[in-house]
Amino acid sequence: xxxxxxxxxALSVPEGENLVLNCSFTDSAIYNLQWFRQDPGKGLTSLLLxxxxxxxxxxxxxxxxxxxxxxxSTLYIAASQPGDSATYLCAVRGGSEKLVFGKGTKLTVxx
Amino acid sequence: EPEVTQTPSHQVxxxxxxxxxxxxxxxxxxxxxxxxxxxGQKVEFLxxxxxxxxxxxxxxxxxxxxxxxxxxxNFTLKIRSxxxxxxxxxxxxxxxxxxxxxxxxxxxxxxxx
Numbered sequence: 001x002x003x004x005x006x007x008x009x010a011l012s013v014p015e016g017e018n019l020v021l022n023c024s025f026t027d028s029a030i031y032n033l034q035w036f037r038q039d040p041g042k043g044l045t046s047l048l049l050x051x052x053x054x055x056x057x058x059x060x061x062x063x064x065x066x067x068x069x070x071x072x073s074t075l076y077i078a079a080s081q082p083g084d085s086a087t088y089l090c091a092v093r094g095g096s097e098k099l100v101f102g103k104g105t106k107l108t109v110x111x
Numbered sequence: 112e113p114e115v116t117q118t119p120s121h122q123v124x125x126x127x128x129x130x131x132x133x134x135x136x137x138x139x140x141x142x143x144x145x146x147x148x149x150x151g152q153k154v155e156f157l158x159x160x161x162x163x164x165x166x167x168x169x170x171x172x173x174x175x176x177x178x179x180x181x182x183x184x185n186f187t188l189k190i191r192s193x194x195x196x197x198x199x200x201x202x203x204x205x206x207x208x209x210x211x212x213x214x215x216x217x218x219x220x221x222x223x224x
Contacts, residue, residue, distance in 0.1 A: 031209050043202060043217040044154070051210065089154065096167050097142055097209050098156040 002027045002094050006102035013080055014110050021075040021105045023090030028071050034099065035064050035075050036089040044089065048075070080109045117203050117216040125224055127192050132219045134186040134203030143186045144204040144213070145178065147171075154202070160186065193223045 003026045013019050032051045036044040048064040050057045056065045063076040087106045091099040118133045145157040158168040160178050177189045190197055203216040
């Protein structure tokens with residue numbers, strides 16, 4: 001059974017700092033991995049999709065990497081801003097259509 | 112990002128009552144999903160729906176739950192007899208298959224009293 005873990009559970013940084021969020025998964029047989037952003041009481045906004053054959057994906061200040069063999073992904077956020085404050089969720093898709101989620105990292109960027 | 116809407120945004124119901132949550136996905140997405148998130152917990156998969164049939168369901172999705180796409184547009188989740196522990200955010204999601212980005216709706220907050 002796939003398990004997804006995100007470390008740290010919470011992170012507080014000053015504005016302008018570069019930061020890395022970590023995601024690990026137990027079963028490396030995945031189709032892809034998605035990173036989401038969730039604001040309090042809101043839905044999930046997809047940030048990046050990285051296929052199992054890819055090593056990384058970039059969108060603006062975000063860069064996601066994937067090391068399938070070791071069961072790890074990172075989300076790098078460059079030059080963080082207060083508007084980046086949210087919970088970031090990692091989810092993997094294995095042998096079926098469903099996503100299996102981690103519990104998330106709650107990011108606070110202080111002005 | 113393709114838009115999906117969910118109604119209602121918030122539903123309050125008494126224990127034992129039936130509720131129907133609705134989702135309106137865009138037409139060229141083939142796979143539809145329901146997930147739920149209990150406050151402070153992980154997002155959990157409930158059911159996937161493809162070609163007007165359930166393709167996969169979790170152990171949470173017991174006989175109290177059902178899904179259908181009655182008019183080829185709306186996608187509904189019905190909970191027949193709600194329990195206190197059904198209180199959660201319920202998200203509808205859709206995509207074009209397992210290699211595609213899965214897009215989520217804004218959610219319905221269900222409160223069971």
